[in-house]
Amino acid sequence: MKSPAELTDTFRANGLKVTPQRQLLFGLMHGNTVHPTAEALFAEASARMPGISLRTVYQTLTDLASMGELRLIDVGTGATRFDPNTDDHHHVVCSSCGEVRDVYVAGSDRLKVDGLDGFQIEEASILFSGTCVTCASDTVSRASARG
Amino acid sequence: MKSPAELTDTFRANGLKVTPQRQLLFGLMHGNTVHPTAEALFAEASARMPGISLRTVYQTLTDLASMGELRLIDVGTGATRFDPNTDDHHHVVCSSCGEVRDVYVAGSDRLKVDGLDGFQIEEASILFSGTCVTCASDTVSRASARG
DNA sequence: TTCTCAATCTGCAAAGAGTGCGAACTAGCA
């Protein structure tokens, strides 16, 4: 995703207005690597701008996504997450705490896929799931505490 | 997923009862390749057994999934889909009509993944998305009809 | 700087997907 300053220009160039709410969200998303949900962003935004509405957060995120500045990701934890990293990458999710990280996969072009049946593929997304370091060590400590 | 007869035994062996509702759902899911949603199964089930409740459909599907007889899949179309194919496979979804097909992928063990950062991976799922044959030809016909 | 108006913001209602709960019902063993 572009920098807040660049986004300001892009929005104006597209006939969209640059409001304080949008600027705040540009800043909160830029360089953000935690893959927040709309609700999480709303909480952060509210702390800095009391009164901002959840509706506006959804609206702005949707705008950014339709401009290709943001990727919407669904890791099966209920709410959609937003990712400002628009590189070609995939994700890994911790099935215990829900943390999501970006992963880069090489060699996916050499996969042999059977059953595509005439589908014209536009995209392939790989989702890894497992246990993150923190949750793995928590499990270990609980186990030793228990026994 | 096992056959309805085998599931009957498995359920009883696990102390679960075999009701007409469950038998109906065993039958509807066995060999089912369309990846139905709970709502879709409920519609089919209702046609054969008026009065069956959506709650029971969810209940039974959840039971089957926790016994490993069914896989829950989320292709990002809103509702969870249920897949009686428990082989090691992946999915392709048509972004136009939502159709889901099973695909088999070879060579995924040779992928180079960067960024796993200590995660203990338990699963990797690949979701392809694109346009199915039917929707692709529909687009073509509409284009030619248009001129 | 002021004016204007389309774009935006906010709050609320509502839709879609699932889940929790409790009363009524029933499969399956004794």
Added chain:
DNA sequence: TGCTAGTTCGCACTCTTTGCAGATTGAGAA
């Protein structure tokens, strides 16, 4: 046949996201 734990069903409710409408405001024009 009776008993009882497991089920079913319907309803209320949660959660996420979207639709709507009136009030507000950004930003180009005057």
